[in-house]
Amino acid sequence: MKKNKYSYMNPVVKNIVFIDGIPRAGKLMTGAIVSSFNRMESIEIGENFEHFLPALKFKKCTYDYAKSYLCNYINQLIYDKMISRNANFRPSDRTGIPNYFNPKIYKSRLKMPEGDLVLKKIKEKKPILLFITHDVMANYSVFLKLNLNAKFIQLFRNPIDLVYSWYKRGLGDRWGKDPRMFTLLLKKHKKSYPWYLYNLPKNFIKMNNCERCIYYVILLTKKIIKEYKKINNKKKIYLTTYEKITEDSHKELIKISRYLNTNFSKRTIKFIKKEKLPKKNKNKDHIYKLNFIKNRVGPKVFKQLILFTKKYNENVFGLIK
Numbered sequence: 001m002k003k004n005k006y007s008y009m010n011p012v013v014k015n016i017v018f019i020d021g022i023p024r025a026g027k028l029m030t031g032a033i034v035s036s037f038n039r040m041e042s043i044e045i046g047e048n049f050e051h052f053l054p055a056l057k058f059k060k061c062t063y064d065y066a067k068s069y070l071c072n073y074i075n076q077l078i079y080d081k082m083i084s085r086n087a088n089f090r091p092s093d094r095t096g097i098p099n100y101f102n103p104k105i106y107k108s109r110l111k112m113p114e115g116d117l118v119l120k121k122i123k124e125k126k127p128i129l130l131f132i133t134h135d136v137m138a139n140y141s142v143f144l145k146l147n148l149n150a151k152f153i154q155l156f157r158n159p160i161d162l163v164y165s166w167y168k169r170g171l172g173d174r175w176g177k178d179p180r181m182f183t184l185l186l187k188k189h190k191k192s193y194p195w196y197l198y199n200l201p202k203n204f205i206k207m208n209n210c211e212r213c214i215y216y217v218i219l220l221t222k223k224i225i226k227e228y229k230k231i232n233n234k235k236k237i238y239l240t241t242y243e244k245i246t247e248d249s250h251k252e253l254i255k256i257s258r259y260l261n262t263n264f265s266k267r268t269i270k271f272i273k274k275e276k277l278p279k280k281n282k283n284k285d286h287i288y289k290l291n292f293i294k295n296r297v298g299p300k301v302f303k304q305l306i307l308f309t310k311k312y313n314e315n316v317f318g319l320i321k
Helices: 027-034 047-057 063-082 103-109 118-125 136-145 159-166 210-230 240-245 247-259 270-274 281-295 300-313
Strands: 016-019 129-132 152-157 187-188 192-193 236-243
Touching: 016 027, 016 136, 027 129, 027 152, 027 240, 027 270, 047 129, 047 136, 063 118, 063 129, 063 187, 136 152, 136 210, 136 281, 152 159, 152 210, 152 240, 152 247, 159 210, 159 281, 187 247, 210 300, 236 240, 236 247, 240 247, 247 270, 281 300
Parallel strands: 016 129, 016 152, 152 236
Antiparallel strands: 187 192
């Protein structure tokens, strides 16, 4: 008997944006400002994309099912947003409506009637659906096979900052132990690891927390670089850095708004100031973090971090000219 194939309906929203990067790269900070641009919807965490791409990579599900599910998810999400269904009103969350540049929009939508009128509004308003994602670019060739029309803002950050932040968050040791870590896990030798550690190095068990943070940061970043270099048409990916966003804020954010075919709203400048941007160069901060890391890792691992950071400082691994 021939297997049935899943079908799909194309997303009714034509403008989809991902702000992607590895953990602690500054995605939520960037997203908070970008979501203040004209026509932007409030931030959504794109966990469904994060979970499906590794599943497709490891052949745990089919492309037709993933495409059907994700298109349906996008359509339901934008429909619900237009009537403020399932809206997050937590004031302490960056993704919360109180932290959106115009919360009154979502409050007024509570009165909108359901039905075809909602679809008409989507067509008229041309909203931009904004997702924050972890490590989607590490599986970008898989994403492309889904043929979803979307733009990416790919965020990089100095490896020293990343490792320090990962260590402070315990990200070298929490996988499989902390239920608040929502990254998909793989089982290796009766232990759980994040999905991207499918090739477990022999000495991984002997690494301490800080050494594992260095390993994770380098591994994930290299995967993203490899995927980016394979892309023929890079028009749908905008590369930027945490440093550009925080130190040359106005100029870089204007470039991003133009790339997204929108512009600053009346409140964007206020949101930039809310994030306390721009910040001064943090060279002294880097010296402190570097010494902090050096005192917690072996010399070989520390050397790997230094060499990797040097490559980052060379036009972001040579990716940004």
